[in-house]
Amino acid sequence: MDIYMQYYDFIIDSLSENPSYVCARTARQMAVTTDSVAYYHYLVLLAKAYMFKSEMDSARLSMNRAEVFCDGAVPSSLINDLYADIYNMRGNVCARQGLADSSVICFQKAFDYRLQGSNRDVLPDISINLADAFVRTGHYDKGAMWYRKSLSYSDSLKIPEEKRFPAYYGLAQVYMELRDFTSCDYYYELAARHYDKMLPFEKHIYLNNRGNSYYFRADYPKALEIFRRSLVLARSYPDMIFEEHLTEMNLGETFLLMNQVDSAAYYLNLCGDFFRSIENQTALYYLDTQLIELALKQNDLPLARKRMSEAVQPDYVEPNMQHIRNRYLQHYFEEAGDFRQAYYYQMENQRIDDSTRNERIKMRTAEIDLKYSQDTTLMKQKIFIQQKENEVLALNQTLYIWISVCICVLFLVVFIIVYNKKRHYLLQMRTRTMITALRMENIRNRISPHFIFNILNREMGSYTDEQAENMRGLVKLMRRNLELTGQFCVTIAEELDFVNTFINLERKALGDNFILSIFIDEAINPDQEILPSMMIQIPVENALKHALKDKEGMKRLWIDIRRIEIGICIKIRDNGGGYKVNSVNHGTGTGMKVIFQTVQLLNANNKKHLDISIANVQLDEGEIGCEFTVILPQGYDYNLKKMV
Template sequence: MWKIMWTERLLCIVVIAFIALTACTPREQKNEQDEMQAFEDFFAANGDSVSIAPRKVRTQTLQKMQEVRDSLVRYNYLAVASKTCLMSSDIDSARLLIQQVEDFTVRQPMSPQLADLRSECYNMKGNIYARTGHMDSAEVYFRKAYEQRMHGTKVEVLPDILMNLADATNRLGKLDVGAAWYRRALLLCDSLNIISAKKPPIYYGLAQIYVALRDFEQCDYYYNLAARSYESMLPFEKHFYLNNRGTSYYYRGDYATAIDYFKKVIDLVRDYPDMVFEQNLGWLNLGDCFLQINEADSAAKYINKCQPFFKETGITTALYYIDTQNIELALIRKDLSKAQRILTESVTPSDIDPDMVHIRNKYLQQYYEETENYRKAYFYLKENNRMDDSIRNERVEMRTADLALRYQQDSTVMAQKVFIQEKENEVLELRQIRIFWIALTSITLLIVVFIYMYNKKKRALLLAQNRRTVSTLRLENIRNRLSPHFIFNVLNQEMAERKMEEQQGLSSLVKLMRRNLELAEQLCVTLAEELDFVKTYIDLERRSLGETFHPLIEIGEEVYSDQVYIPSMLIQIPVENAVKHALRGKKGERDLWIIINRQANGICIRIRDNGGGYRLNSQNRGTGTGMKVIMQTIQILNMKNRETIDVSVHNVLLSNGEMGCEVTFLLPDKYDYKI
């Protein structure tokens, strides 16, 4: 291993020296386009092999570099060589080569081709920082790569850069921003007609967002979308999918399934010797899973396998994770002194993944519990609870959706700038569409005006019809009674011929008839006026019904009868029906209740008797004219009000076992009696 890596670095130094010697060679304008096209063809043929066989591609790339004379093309080859170094985990060589590319791009005048190269340079630097655990710097360079690529020609690689940017922001704990970058990458794939093979990495990247939010239903949804394309994935894409899906089961506590996925990672990389980083990452994750199921020996085996690699490469986040696992391993083995030593020597990087901090805090809580330092144990328990609340906070999820929608418009506009060139026929089509919409809007407006005028006229006709109906009801109500002038003349003659004590009943009758005439001309009266009329009627009927007739009027304390308005004859007609058709022919006690009380939003009026209940085929059944007048009046009034008067007529079983009939009116407050 050591010999191979030093050989590669020596080769990179030779390449850099060659570039320095030939940098000043004049370019031949004639060959520039041919050499760039040859590079494009080479990369199209070997792009996938960069991750599968990076050393082979590196050798071919360095050979091609010696054949070209154009500096821009040469440094494009060098960028590919740096990518192969990263794929084979030769971080130092990758860093050295990409620095040479960056120095070149700074010295050259800006052009679309140079923007592509500069974007590739920044993207590689971002990957180097991500591999070594410096996520703040990785995010900065991925953003620069995205901005430069917007000025270049190869916009089809934008989704890859956005995925890198999303991964970096996720590892920094900015889940909402990471989700926004993933969704922008998806939108780019759709709007730019980019092949669907780029979508699976976006899907399992989005799945990781929901793992962090602990929303495993959405997590599985996106992983299942990615799994459909598993067979067509590149090896490193398969690694990301298997590794991340195993991580999702780790956070669910399903360690057996997580171990299965991480073992699949090991099986995958076994066929690709250059995937050293991926292999060691799989061992690292397996170590943690075996710790969770208290298999200390298996955990120690995998930790010892991967620790030398991460120490050599200096990946701080992985070393932090290994220290965390060693703490737990010492706790399982009851070696508290070793745990204390690891805690003392361990250094926490400034940009560590929040999930790793969460795992470390859990182990620290366990350590301080076993050392009986419960104050610190409680501190780390609170820290983890705070992190859980922050990660799963609803505001994060809401902001994720908001940013996704906001970025959608930006990406659509960008896609149009890149791919859509308006032609004369498209302009003509737009004009035709505009004329169509203007015509459609005009027709719609005319239809709306016509419907409005029609409804207005219909309402006016209905109002006139209602007024005629009310007038008809009033006349019908009057016609159902004898001429008041005739009755008054007869009664006055009778009263003149009788003694003073005999005139009381006739006086009440005269009062009843006069009041009946007044009420027939009014649409609504106060509750007090209606009850006064009803009491007069009941007093007259009491003589014919005798001592077995027991009328009762109950008014609730919160009911102010002189301030409550009701339709005219609303109580009188049901009372008269009860007396005439139910109580008059009844044997035994004859009871009549008029109960008025306030409910939540209005007045409830109940008229109840014990006359045996309402029977459709009863001999005492009347013509129904009185109730018809009431019901039609209420129906007309209800058409003008949002809250309506409710009417119900039903039989009730009384407490003494008798059957009775009850008429109920529910009158809402602020009811309008104007027509």
């Protein structure tokens, strides 16, 4: 779970920007996860990425698998946390599909499970989700209550101000629905202070809701300006499909109200197919309403009649949407000459206006009552706590003074003892360092690497040609190894030269049935392209030692270097039977640790990541082999100075 939490913190910012990337990375994490609880947390994260890609069926399938596991597991705080994540995701999927009542139920379950779990840091987020769901169902008083609960949890958990903006723009939406635009603008301005720190989907929510606030004030040019910003944002991220089409629908209606029929038709036609594909009934009802009015404004009465007959009829329709539909139906029947029906819809809208006005007054009263009830309760708690703190302070003041004096004396004694010991220790270390430095200087003066190489070269004069050639290879390997200790990256040509030298020294142990195949793409200049040192040498050494050395029959090793669209792909493949978990030929793993740590260090300095993978592959001859793959992105930065 610790590894999962580290991965979650690392990947969460990419969730809305690039959910396809999150899907691929999470699937790789799941492949190496042995702990079952952590595995299903990864599965819920995968469902969230599917939701951002608008692949709702895949998201539901992942959540169902995780829930089946929880149903069969022994109840615990970790299982409750997993249940909370599952129902929180279900609530989000229901909200995306316009199932507001279902989303309320799911978020309430998520909140209850989270209270019984161990990770309560996300209570503010679930509270906001529950508040959003209540707002969508028209319960603005409950929505405001849960937004304020989120802020209260944030205070308790000491969450910084810049992370509270979802509660602020949520409260702004509540006041927008209650037509209290002064309070609405106040909370939108609080949220706007942290716009640059919002994730892309959070920026879209802020812009979409703020545009709606100007729409309800009939300030259509200002609403149009903000909706256009929202569309530019959504189109900047290929996976924000839902947000893009939602904004197009808002733009279409705004243009319709401004009597710009061509622009309205353009945007409404762009988003129609998408909402039909995901079967979002609320969005389709809204879209059909606009299309009916669009046909009327285009003086196409038969088309308006056809769209009325084909329009969806959801089980629940918000009063605002019903009001808009009735207004357009009144327009239709006026154009059709059926004034009785036109009058009926006019009266229906008047009834809805009166009902909505009364409901807003009730909601506003309930919201104020809840707000002041919470404030009064909080004030009483603070007064009670302050009184108790004063009593304790008065009773223990003398004790605190004596304890402070004793602690000061104790600290003074400890400081004197530690100071004397540290001083003595530093004196000893200075002496030892001086002696060690003198000894090392003496050793360097007596024997140096160049001295060793010179002796070896001189001794080779007495060897046979074959022995001398092997010894030259060993000397070259030793000398090159010493040189590489000071280099963080090398050219492909230098790396291959080192690998060839190493393989030539190992050929005698491998036998005559060993074959090495090296392929370099003609589009690659090995003297100019660079990679981390030992990136090819370590996998080659592992293949020889752990796969091919004791293999019977033909021993094959392929090194394949090709140019691909995003950079360079290097593959090291053997026919040694593949990687086996319980193999007796396992090494210490030091070489691969060096590679992974090097890649991690370099990736921290680059937006495009160097990627490595290890997998067993089926070879043409029917054998199984192990394949090490490294992808070097184009323009990768190997300079570490920025990280110092």
